Amino acid sequence: MNKYPKVNFIGNKEKLTSWICDNFPSDAISIFDAFSGGASISYESKIRGLKVLSNDILLVNYHLSKSLIENNNIKLTDKDINIIFSGNPIDGFMFENYSNVYFHSSECKELDLYRQNVEKLDSEYKKSLALTLLRRSMIRKMPYSRFNLTWDKIKLLRDEEYSYSKYGRKRAYHNKPIKHHFIDNLEDYNNAVFDNGKIHKSYNEDIFNLLDSTTADIIYIDPPYAGTMNNYFGFYSVIDNYITSNKTEPFDNNFTNKKTIIELFDNLFSKLNNFKYWYISYNSGSVPTKDELVTLLNKYSDDVKVIERQHNYQVTGKKNKEGNKEYLFIAKNRLL
Numbered sequence: 442m443n444k445y446p447k448v449n450f451i452g453n454k455e456k457l458t459s460w461i462c463d464n465f466p467s468d469a470i471s472i473f474d475a476f477s478g479g480a481s482i483s484y485e486s487k488i489r490g491l492k493v494l495s496n497d498i499l500l501v502n503y504h505l506s507k508s509l510i511e512n513n514n515i516k517l518t519d520k521d522i523n524i525i526f527s528g529n530p531i532d533g534f535m536f537e538n539y540s541n542v543y544f545h546s547s548e549c550k551e552l553d554l555y556r557q558n559v560e561k562l563d564s565e566y567k568k569s570l571a572l573t574l575l576r577r578s579m580i581r582k583m584p585y586s587r588f589n590l591t592w593d594k595i596k597l598l599r600d601e602e603y604s605y606s607k608y609g610r611k612r613a614y615h616n617k618p619i620k621h622h623f624i625d626n627l628e629d630y631n632n633a634v635f636d637n638g639k640i641h642k643s644y645n646e647d648i649f650n651l652l653d654s655t656t657a658d659i660i661y662i663d664p665p666y667a668g669t670m671n672n673y674f675g676f677y678s679v680i681d682n683y684i685t686s687n688k689t690e691p692f693d694n695n696f697t698n699k700k701t702i703i704e705l706f707d708n709l710f711s712k713l714n715n716f717k718y719w720y721i722s723y724n725s726g727s728v729p730t731k732d733e734l735v736t737l738l739n740k741y742s743d744d745v746k747v748i749e750r751q752h753n754y755q756v757t758g759k760k761n762k763e764g765n766k767e768y769l770f771i772a773k774n775r776l777l
Contacts, residue, residue, distance in 0.1 A: 443488055443632075443633060444629070445458075445484045445633060448480075448505070448577070449577070449586045451671065451673075453478060454478075454481045454663060454722065457767060459485070460769075461482060461661075461722065462485045464720075464771065465659060465718075469718060470491060471491055471494070471657040471658045472491050472493055473494040473495075473496070473651075473656075473659065473661070473716065474486070475651075475660055476662060476663045476696075477495040477502060477505075480495060480510055482661055483510045487510055487635075488637070490638070491637075491639070491659075492640065492657070493642075494643075494644070495641070495642070496643070496646055496648065498645065498648070499645075499673060499674075499677055501572070501576050501681055501684060502645075503643055503644065503645035504576070505569075505576070507565075508570035509570075509630075509633050509634060510643055511641045511642055511643040513635070513637075514634065514635075514636055515564050515567055515570070516631040516634050517570055517627065517631060524558055524561050525555055525562075525571055525623075526623075527558065528554055530547065530550030531550055532553065533550070533554075533557065534553060534686040535549035535553050535556075536549040536550050536553055538688070539679065543595065543679060548582070551619055551620070552579070552683065555571075555575060555619070556684070559575070570630060570631075570634075573630065574627060575619070576680050577622060577626050578619045578622035578626070579683075581615070581617070582599075582614075582615055582617070582622070583615075584598035585598075587676040588676060588677065588679040588680075589675045601613055647693065648694070648709070649694060649712070652712040655715060656715045657715075657716055658717050658718060659716065659718045659719075660715075660718070661720045661721075662709070662719070662720065663721075665696045665697045666727035667699050667728045667729075668726065668727045673695075674691050674692055678691075702729060706734065706737055707737050707740070710740065710741045711740075711741060713741065713774065714774065714776055714777075718771070718773060719738070720769060720770070721770040722767065722768070722769055724765060724766070725764075725765050726765050735747065738770060741775070742772035742773055743775045744773040744775075745772045746770075746772075747768055747769070748768075748771070749767065749769070750767055751765075751766055752765060752766060
């Protein structure tokens with residue numbers, strides 16, 4: 442049985458995948474996961490036999506999708522692992538830009554070596570899988586699994602005695618070597634690669650660049666939730682920078698600005714003519730409200746319904762907004 446590996450992506454729908462996918466129409470054979478994030482919906486859709494088109498504007502999420510969704514059979518071998526971890530640490534992009542910012546200097550040098558060695562692999566899918574495992578390793582070393590903490594805070598939270606006194610556990614995994622986390626997760630990620638008999642495709646685009654050229658039965662939309670603390674560029678752009686060896690710029694259409702979010706959704710809904718069914722995940726603590734989203738959807742669909750369930754949204758590990766609900770908006774294209 443294929444199993445989605447541990448990803449640790451804030452906002453991931455891993456705990457909601459069955460509920461969401463159980464509500465997909467029985468006649469659908471393809472899905473466009475437009476904001477794929479941690480790729481949990483893409484992965485569950487692949488398990489259920491759908492053809493999956495998966496997109497995310499973060500490069501690291503593209504590689505996650507490419508390695509587990511588009512990739513049907515390529516896995517990392519012992520030879521590949523030897524290539525990735527051969528040689529001595531080097532002074533590269535991470536060392537120059539992020540020493541004692543998110544990682545110790547020695548860890549940055551190791552990351553620079555591994556990034557250089559990934560390019561020696563003989564398959565683009567192997568490269569994506571290796572980068573995805575390096576992402577997992579970096580996340581495991583980062584308190585709260587996000588890159589928006591100060592170095593002083595990171596050092597404090599990586600102090601095992603402090604962690605024990607504060608939280609009752611030492612969180613020793615923050616101080617395990619990068620290679621340890623890579624190897625520790627390797628089997629789960631290799632085993633997560635499978636072929637459902639369909640050809641899949643992963644994209645790394647602004648969603649508005651794909652709507653005219655992409656066709657599927659379902660479009661699944663799970664953007665950042667405006668009005669919450671979700672800032673995926675702030676959380677994960679460091680890993681994109683690591684992959685490209687360049688500092689990236691914030692996204693234009695980020696779906697986080699409360700002042701422009703309604704206009705952005707309106708523009709998005711007006712461009713969904715290539716899809717028969719529209720599914721939108723949203724949280725009750727976000728902007729716009731449920732009623733505002735329904736009003737927008739009614740401009741473009743004659744058949745809109747909303748189902749909901751209790752879902753405690755967590756970012757720091759503490760329960761936040763116990764009364765929160767997860768909404769699933771379901772609309773049918775009036776033109777198809």
